[in-house]
Amino acid sequence: MALNNEKQTDAEKQTAKPKSTISSTQAFTEFLLNSGALKFGDFTLKSGRQSPYFVNAGAFDDGAKIATLGAFYAQAIAKAMGDGTLPTDIDTIFGPAYKGIPLAVATSIALNASFGLPVGYTFDRKEVKDHGDGGLFVGTQPRDGMKILLVDDVMTAGTAVRQTVPKIKNVADAQIVGLVLSVDRMEKAKDSDISAVQAVERDFGFPVIPIVTVKDIFAEAKVMTDTDGSPLLSAELSASADAYLQKYGA
Numbered sequence: 487m488a489l490n491n492e493k494q495t496d497a498e499k500q501t502a503k504p505k506s507t508i509s510s511t512q513a514f515t516e517f518l519l520n521s522g523a524l525k526f527g528d529f530t531l532k533s534g535r536q537s538p539y540f541v542n543a544g545a546f547d548d549g550a551k552i553a554t555l556g557a558f559y560a561q562a563i564a565k566a567m568g569d570g571t572l573p574t575d576i577d578t579i580f581g582p583a584y585k586g587i588p589l590a591v592a593t594s595i596a597l598n599a600s601f602g603l604p605v606g607y608t609f610d611r612k613e614v615k616d617h618g619d620g621g622l623f624v625g626t627q628p629r630d631g632m633k634i635l636l637v638d639d640v641m642t643a644g645t646a647v648r649q650t651v652p653k654i655k656n657v658a659d660a661q662i663v664g665l666v667l668s669v670d671r672m673e674k675a676k677d678s679d680i681s682a683v684q685a686v687e688r689d690f691g692f693p694v695i696p697i698v699t700v701k702d703i704f705a706e707a708k709v710m711t712d713t714d715g716s717p718l719l720s721a722e723l724s725a726s727a728d729a730y731l732q733k734y735g736a
Contacts, residue, residue: 511698514558515706518668519718521551524703526723532642533676535734538726539703541669543585543639555668556592557600559637562666562697563593564601571693572664576635578606578626580654582646589637590625593666608634610653628658636665641694643675644682651690662692669703670696674736681736701731 518524523545529537546552566572579597581590587609594607606626621627628634634654638646647665654660665686675682683694704727710718719727 511702512706514698515703517554521545538723538730541640552588552592556596558697559593559666560596560600562695566695573633575633576605577632578608578634580608580634580636582638582650583610586638593637628654628660630659632660633663634660635663638667640669641667641682644686647686664693664695667696670699672700672736673734684736
């Protein structure tokens with residue numbers, strides 16, 4: 487679905503609201519839609535659940551999209567630093583291979599360019615390299631006392647985090663200070679009454695910070711229009727979204 491983003495005339499630009507009046511959740515939801523990363527419809531997930539929406543991080547497939555995504559991550563991190571959720575002296579951004587790699591690099595670049603924060607980037611190899619520079623990690627190497635922030639796209643079961651934390655702890659006594667996600671699905675994990683995000687926060691003791699939640703996405707989408715002026719979400723899709731969150735929401 488495409489949003490109504492027709493080119494403005496000069497007169498319209500003069501009377502248009504400045505971007506600062508657009509909420510971060512609205513801006514990110516529009517970005518997901520325009521990038522093709524967010525789709526509404528009827529999708530069968532890996533879990534077997536029938537979902538009215540689908541988030542595909544593979545749609546961030548060019549420099550402009552990944553740079554914009556990194557900027558959104560950097561904004562979320564800066565905000566969390568400002569309210570004390572995250573420390574201000576993070577050493578490196580860690581992205582689990584493979585989808586986390588461009589996230590870590592783009593976020594590190596955006597933090598430096600937009601906020602003057604010289605933060606490193608790190609990602610893991612699937613297998614230890616036994617030649618050349620060797621090792622398990624690429625980029626800023628984990629060291630004792632280092633503060634590391636994880637980034638990932640959408641958490642379903644939390645598997646990547648549960649594999650990543652031990653990898654880091656096996657080589658360094660580093661502090662994992664948090665995890666930033668694109669979207670919190672806010673769904674109960676299988677055979678559980680809490681979500682994967684809540685389970686990670688409980689088990690590891692660090693905050694999980696989403697740029698948006700699925701409730702944010704649906705709230706924004708319900709007031710958006712398609713290119714022909716019709717509602718972005720039909721009454722049927724809106725009802726399906728409400729039913730899905732009622733059934734699976736944590």
